[in-house]
Amino acid sequence: MSSTLPITIISLSLLAFVSAVILYFVAQKFKVFEDPRIDEIQAVLPAANCGGCGFAGCRNFAEALVGANTLEGLSCPVGGSEVMGLVAKMLGKEAPLVDPLVAVLLCNGTPEFRPHTSIYDGASDCRISNNLYMGETDCSYGCLGNGDCVRACIFDAMYMDNLTELPVIIDDKCVACGACVRACPRNIIELRKKAKKDRKIYVACSNCDKGAPARRACKVACIACNKCVKVCEFGAIVIENNLAYIDAQKCTFCRKCVTECPTNSIIELNFPPRKPKAEVEVEVETNKR
Amino acid sequence: MLKTFPVGGIHPPDEKLTAKTAVKYLPIPETVTIPVSQHIGSPAETIVNKGDYVKTGQVIATSKGFVSSNIHSSVSGKINKIDTVVDTTGYKQTAVIIDVEGDEWIETIDRSDDLVTEIKLSAEEITKRCLESGIVGMGGATFPSHVKLTIPSGKKCELLIINGVECEPFLTSDHRLMLEKGDQILVGISILMKALKVEKAIIGIENNKIDAIEHLTELATKFKGITIQALKVKYPQGGEKQLIKALINREVPSGHLPLDVGVVVHNVGTAYAVYEAVQKNKPLFERVVTITGKSVAQPGNYFVRIGTSIKKLIEAAGGMPDDTGKIISGGPMMGKAVSNIDVPVVKGTSGIILFPSGESERSELSPCVRCGKCISVCCLNLEPYLLMTLSEKGLFERAEEEKITDCLECGSCSYTCPAYRPILDYIRLGKSQVIKIARERNMKSNAAK
Numbered sequence: 013m014s015s016t017l018p019i020t021i022i023s024l025s026l027l028a029f030v031s032a033v034i035l036y037f038v039a040q041k042f043k044v045f046e047d048p049r050i051d052e053i054q055a056v057l058p059a060a061n062c063g064g065c066g067f068a069g070c071r072n073f074a075e076a077l078v079g080a081n082t083l084e085g086l087s088c089p090v091g092g093s094e095v096m097g098l099v100a101k102m103l104g105k106e107a108p109l110v111d112p113l114v115a116v117l118l119c120n121g122t123p124e125f126r127p128h129t130s131i132y133d134g135a136s137d138c139r140i141s142n143n144l145y146m147g148e149t150d151c152s153y154g155c156l157g158n159g160d161c162v163r164a165c166i167f168d169a170m171y172m173d174n175l176t177e178l179p180v181i182i183d184d185k186c187v188a189c190g191a192c193v194r195a196c197p198r199n200i201i202e203l204r205k206k207a208k209k210d211r212k213i214y215v216a217c218s219n220c221d222k223g224a225p226a227r228r229a230c231k232v233a234c235i236a237c238n239k240c241v242k243v244c245e246f247g248a249i250v251i252e253n254n255l256a257y258i259d260a261q262k263c264t265f266c267r268k269c270v271t272e273c274p275t276n277s278i279i280e281l282n283f284p285p286r287k288p289k290a291e292v293e294v295e296v297e298t299n300k301r
Numbered sequence: 302m303l304k305t306f307p308v309g310g311i312h313p314p315d316e317k318l319t320a321k322t323a324v325k326y327l328p329i330p331e332t333v334t335i336p337v338s339q340h341i342g343s344p345a346e347t348i349v350n351k352g353d354y355v356k357t358g359q360v361i362a363t364s365k366g367f368v369s370s371n372i373h374s375s376v377s378g379k380i381n382k383i384d385t386v387v388d389t390t391g392y393k394q395t396a397v398i399i400d401v402e403g404d405e406w407i408e409t410i411d412r413s414d415d416l417v418t419e420i421k422l423s424a425e426e427i428t429k430r431c432l433e434s435g436i437v438g439m440g441g442a443t444f445p446s447h448v449k450l451t452i453p454s455g456k457k458c459e460l461l462i463i464n465g466v467e468c469e470p471f472l473t474s475d476h477r478l479m480l481e482k483g484d485q486i487l488v489g490i491s492i493l494m495k496a497l498k499v500e501k502a503i504i505g506i507e508n509n510k511i512d513a514i515e516h517l518t519e520l521a522t523k524f525k526g527i528t529i530q531a532l533k534v535k536y537p538q539g540g541e542k543q544l545i546k547a548l549i550n551r552e553v554p555s556g557h558l559p560l561d562v563g564v565v566v567h568n569v570g571t572a573y574a575v576y577e578a579v580q581k582n583k584p585l586f587e588r589v590v591t592i593t594g595k596s597v598a599q600p601g602n603y604f605v606r607i608g609t610s611i612k613k614l615i616e617a618a619g620g621m622p623d624d625t626g627k628i629i630s631g632g633p634m635m636g637k638a639v640s641n642i643d644v645p646v647v648k649g650t651s652g653i654i655l656f657p658s659g660e661s662e663r664s665e666l667s668p669c670v671r672c673g674k675c676i677s678v679c680c681l682n683l684e685p686y687l688l689m690t691l692s693e694k695g696l697f698e699r700a701e702e703e704k705i706t707d708c709l710e711c712g713s714c715s716y717t718c719p720a721y722r723p724i725l726d727y728i729r730l731g732k733s734q735v736i737k738i739a740r741e742r743n744m745k746s747n748a749a750k
Contacts, residue, residue: 130640133663135723137693140730145391145640152392 049103050074056098057088062166064089064189083108090167090187112206113188115169115181117161119200120216120279121154122176126230132156142197150229153198153218155179164195183210205260209282213258213265215240216279220253227275234277240269303508305533306543309680311713313536313634315509316470318593324477324602327590327617329401333376333608335361336388336396339647340443342368347397353380357406358584361397364432370445370648371435372397375586375606377405389630389637389644396645399608410583416484417580420492427496427579434578435585435648439570440464440475440539441631443649446575449565450496459563461494461502462548463572465517466532466539468507469632472652474589475569477602479506479513483520486569489576490527497565502527504569505548507534536634537711541566543680555707570651590614590646594655596622605646611653612642626661629654634712664721675714675724681707685714689724692731701735708732 054074065088067073077086077099087110088095100107128148132141138160146152157177162170169185170192172178179192183206193201200218215234219226223235236254248262249269258269258278270280338344345362355361355374362372378401385393406412422430432447452458463486467475479486490502504521506514508531518529532538532547542553544566551562559566567575570588577583586607593600598619605614611630615621621642629636630650675685683704691700708728715725 133661135726137726137730140723140726143730143733144637146387146393 047078049078052102053077053099056091056095056102058090058095060090060166060187060189062090062187062189062191064187064191077103082106089113089189092187113203114183114186114206114210114212115188115190115192116202116204116212116214117155117179117181117200118202118214118216118218119153119155119178120232120277121149121151121230122178125232126151126154138195139197151219151221151226151233153200153220154230155200156198160195160197161192161201164191166191207260207265211265211283212279212281213263213267213270214260214279215249215256215258215277217255217277220255222254226254232276234273235275237274239272239274240278243268243272303531303533304547305535306538306547306680308682309678309713310535310537310543311678311716312534313470313716315534316593316595317473317476317509318471318595319473319591319600319602320476320510322473322477322601324474324481324589324604327603327605327609327613329376329404329606330609330613332381332398332400333606334386334396334398334610334643334645335372335375335608336386336394336645336647337362337372338394339372339607339649340370340437340445342366342370342445342448344395345369345372347383347395349380349383349397351380351382354378354402355380355399357404358410358586359407360584364435364445368445368448370437370443371433371584373435373584373586373607374399375608376401378402387641387644389639389647389650391637391640411581413581416488418488420488420495420579422492422579424496424498427492427575430579431496431575433584434574434582436571436574436578437585437648438568439574439588439648439651440568441635441649441651443647446567446571449567450493452497452560456560457563458497458499458560458565459501460549460565461490461497461499462541462544462559462564462566463490463502463504463569464539464541464544464566465504465506465510465513465569466544467510468534468536468539469634469636469651470536471593471654472591472632473593474591474602474651476510476513478573478589479510479569480516482573483517485576486572487517487520487524487527488580489572489574491524492575492579493567493572494526500526503548504529505532505538505544506530507532507538509534536713537680537709540680540709540711542709555704585648588646588648588650590650591652591654592618593652594618594622594625594657595660596624596657597655598622605650607647608645610643610645611639611650614646614653615642615655622655622657624657624659625655626658627656629656634716635710663723666722667720669718669720669722672719674717674719678713678717680711680713681709683708685724685728686722688731689722689727692727692734697731697734697738700731701739705731705735706739 054071057070059070061069065073067076083105093110097107126149129150130148132148136158138156138158141156147156155178159172161179162172167185169182170179173180188203217234219233226233227235234256236251240256241249246262246264248259250257267280270278343365346365347362349361356377359374360371361374364370378399381398381400383397386396387393428447428450436446437443494502514531521527545564553559553562574585587604590605591602592614628639630639669686688705712725
């Protein structure tokens with residue numbers, strides 16, 4: 013017993029030493045050079061791995077940032093300008109100009125405005141009902157109300173309102189990652205520029221049918237009458253395929269188009285109530301007259 | 302022992318309420334709405350304008366590309382407008398709306414009733430006549446028939462199989478056609494045999510139509526090469542792969558067509574339409590439609606002009622029952638619910654079924670317990686619960702590997718599921734996504750070449 017112990021100790025130690033030397037050289041030969049900045053950048057990113065930046069997770073985005081010549085066009089919607097400023101400083105580059113964005117549903121077809129004409133009894137999935145038929149109303153462009161967008165949101169920023177049967181986006185929580193935009197089979201959710209105090213003005217309609225069938229299907233449909241285009245002094249509104257669209261970059265939030273729209277298709281949110289004039293009724297946020 | 306396909310299948314109740322009701326002619330309505338897409342493939346392009354006067358049988362839209370079909374007017378009258386209307390697809394599409402004036406047919410159609418047995422046209426001329434006459438698969442799939450008759454080089458057809466199975470509950474249009482137009486169907490089959498250059502044809506008929514089996518067997522003695530084979534009643538025997546396996550025990554491999562095992566399958570209704578087109582020069586503008594339902598006052602079978610709204614059929618059957626919960630175009634397994642009764646009858650409308658509201662709603666669903674019943678009924682050896690879950694979670698690449706595109710959407714899995722899971726809904730979603738992904742992949746690899 014005693015004679016084998018020193019032999020055991022020596023031979024195992026030799027084996028360990030030889031393995032260590034081999035491993036050292038192999039590690040040196042196959043070493044992957046990684047820019048240490050990638051780890052540093054990843055540490056300041058929010059680690060949500062939501063894909064909103066367009067890359068496969070925060071690590072992938074960090075790699076792209078380090079390898080990029082300019083940071084223009086690269087932004088993390090969750091971290092926003094604060095995180096991008098930090099990243100820019102760390103890389104010694106100029107911080108990209110990023111508009112804060114928020115998701116907006118381009119539809120206001122509640123059951124009151126857009127009556128049901130059939131009952132959908134299939135699987136509760138917008139992609140499925142969209143493949144099947146127009147939907148429970150006569151509008152083949154509007155929200156189907158089965159909540160694919162709500163299920164896609166990982167920031168708890170959306171919920172389905174049972175009365176309006178439309179998804180609601182919570183401004184404070186929405187980071188504009190784009191998951192709901194991608195989930196919607198009708199492509200009626202848009203990422204729009206956030207204005208101060210979360211104010212928004214947009215055409216809450218996606219119906220491309222001509223005025224008469226659109227109006228028959230929904231009381232607040234856009235009928236492409238052009239009145240908003242004419243009243244806008246900033247050229248922010250364009251009508252294409254029987255549908256008006258307000259460019260958030262050009263819009264100055266003067267609200268003239270909202271009162272001009274004969275079907276109340278244009279929505280204004282988070283504004284103070286208008287001062288009552290002689291005959292004009294007070295404008296209320298809920299878009300009801 | 303009667304033949305049938307070996308794997309899976311279900312036995313829904315027959316409900317053939319109209320099996321003994323002879324086909325009547327539905328009166329021509331005052332207006333018809335004829336969609337330009339009533340078939341698989343590209344929609345046809347209109348060649349008429351508002352205000353034009355058209356005759357019954359006149360071409361009003363021409364096929365676009367090879368996989369497409371001509372559309373003919375089913376009435377004579379003036380074109381009111383060309384507009385988008387909701388049809389049985391559930392979406393709006395272009396249709397020609399005609400105000401009916403009389404019933405003037407184009408002069409080239411032979412309107413006599415006598416049976417014409419001599420086939421004067423050559424194989425190529427027959428295929429061309431099918432294209433010109435707008436013949437599509439009348440079983441409901443509406444695949445353009447001239448495409449099936451065009452055998453690509455390198456492939457050979459040895460046998461024509463005629464689908465007289467009509468496995469969907471409630472539907473009896475094929476059954477009545479076999480009983481009342483048996484001779485014409487057999488001539489039509491002979492025409493198809495000539496076009497495909499085959500010597501043999503087998504008509505498969507399920508055993509719940511014994512009168513049709515006996516009738517056609519007797520008539521077929523006058524025709525060369527046509528035999529009738531009775532089949533055990535099982536759904537979905539009318540699926541072409543199941544029918545081929547049942548009749549001649551050949552299996553069409555996954556991703557392949559019947560022609561790869563030397564067979565072409567046509568529906569009996571298509572054979573009848575081919576007879577009319579080739580022997581009488583009559584294009585496809587009317588078909589037999591079953592109007593039925595447990596609460597319907599007078600269920601029946603009618604020859605209907607394409608473009609007639611289903612409202613007219615419902616009126617002829619005694620009006621809409623008060624307890625109607627759902628209206629289905631097609632059969633209860635693979636048909637589609639319609640959202641309004643103004644939709645028109647089109648080439649693929651085999652029946653209209655009115656379901657009472659007690660039977661229309663889906664039951665409350667509960668979680669999948671992996672009981673495996675869906676697997677045991679799947680006639681294509683698929684795993685429906687797996688395809689459903691993969692589609693739900695968006696794992697479409699894996700769904701493609703699990704052969705989701707093999708699914709013929711027969712609905713046996715949803716029918717059997719004890720938890721009332723919407724299995725077929727999700728499989729359909731998965732199929733559409735996988736097909737899209739595969740198409741994009743092919744386009745990318747073609748562009749790279």
